[in-house]
Amino acid sequence: MNYLFHILIMIGIYSIFIQSLNIVMGYTGLVSLSQAAFYGIGAYATALLMINFNVNFFIAVLISIVITVLLSFIVSIPSLRLKGDYFILATLGFQIIIFSILYNWVELTRGPYGIPGIPSPQIANFTFDNPAKFLVLSTIFALLVNYILYLITSIKFGLILKSIREDEIVVSTFGKNTTRFKIISFSIGAGIAAIAGSLYATYVTYIDPTSFTLNESILLVTILSIGGSGNIIGPIVGTLILILLPEFLRFLEIPDSIAANIRMMLYALVLIIILIYKPQGIAGEYEPE
Numbered sequence: 001m002n003y004l005f006h007i008l009i010m011i012g013i014y015s016i017f018i019q020s021l022n023i024v025m026g027y028t029g030l031v032s033l034s035q036a037a038f039y040g041i042g043a044y045a046t047a048l049l050m051i052n053f054n055v056n057f058f059i060a061v062l063i064s065i066v067i068t069v070l071l072s073f074i075v076s077i078p079s080l081r082l083k084g085d086y087f088i089l090a091t092l093g094f095q096i097i098i099f100s101i102l103y104n105w106v107e108l109t110r111g112p113y114g115i116p117g118i119p120s121p122q123i124a125n126f127t128f129d130n131p132a133k134f135l136v137l138s139t140i141f142a143l144l145v146n147y148i149l150y151l152i153t154s155i156k157f158g159l160i161l162k163s164i165r166e167d168e169i170v171v172s173t174f175g176k177n178t179t180r181f182k183i184i185s186f187s188i189g190a191g192i193a194a195i196a197g198s199l200y201a202t203y204v205t206y207i208d209p210t211s212f213t214l215n216e217s218i219l220l221v222t223i224l225s226i227g228g229s230g231n232i233i234g235p236i237v238g239t240l241i242l243i244l245l246p247e248f249l250r251f252l253e254i255p256d257s258i259a260a261n262i263r264m265m266l267y268a269l270v271l272i273i274i275l276i277y278k279p280q281g282i283a284g285e286y287e288p289e
Contacts, residue, residue, distance in 0.1 A: 228284015
């Protein structure tokens with residue numbers, strides 16, 4: 001039963017994490033390779049606050065969101081002046097910088113040794129210290145984040161983001177400051193990624209830089225490409241596929257020595273098929289150029 005709880009918890013965490021890229025890429029049309037960096041900032045900020053300052057989890061999450069959003073301005077304000085591939089390269093550079101900091105600033109992050117013993121979330125005397133309890137917490141967070149994102153993207157703000165995605169020049173001719181809207185979108189995505197990182201850190205109770213690499217950012221792009229983007233449902237569909245597919249492979253009794261390679265080959269095969277026959281993804285509405 002704990003195995004099933006674990007799968008459901010990871011689906012909940014990644015359903016939050018993937019929406020951090022969806023608001024940036026699916027709604028605003030910006031391809032970002034820095035989401036794992038924001039994910040890691042949220043995880044480390046929460047872990048350090050809880051361990052070093054005995055801050056309650058829920059307060060630590062709020063602080064980590066603020067820290068992550070502020071740091072997102074460092075990459076968004078100068079980078080959003082760039083277009084296309086140059087913006088992607090800028091986010092790639094930020095991802096590499098953050099990973100290097102997490103890996104090399106040993107005095108703060110313990111570097112490759114990681115941070116063990118991260119406390120479980122707690123409300124009053126109730127502690128989310130087992131998979132069943134944490135599943136409830138992660139599900140509540142996932143529902144809240146997805147619902148809030150739905151509300152945000154359903155109002156005029158969301159329509160403007162979609163308009164920028166389709167034709168930024170036309171939007172700017174109507175007097176809209178497109179750069180400001182893109183910065184807001186990017187910061188929202190960073191804040192959502194921080195929430196996912198906070199949940200991940202307190203669930204696994206140990207983090208190190210290898211969980212927040214460029215590969216994780218690329219995985220998010222893959223999930224969004226398969227499930228679809230530009231709405232709430234597509235990213236969730238992609239999350240279900242990319243998390244459940246490796247679990248199904250476990251029942252095939254594939255040797256551990258080749259399991260990882262076969263998993264990546266299947267990911268690639270699924271992605272190729274989707275891009276050929278359904279470029280907007282299984283349940284998405286935005287077709288990247």
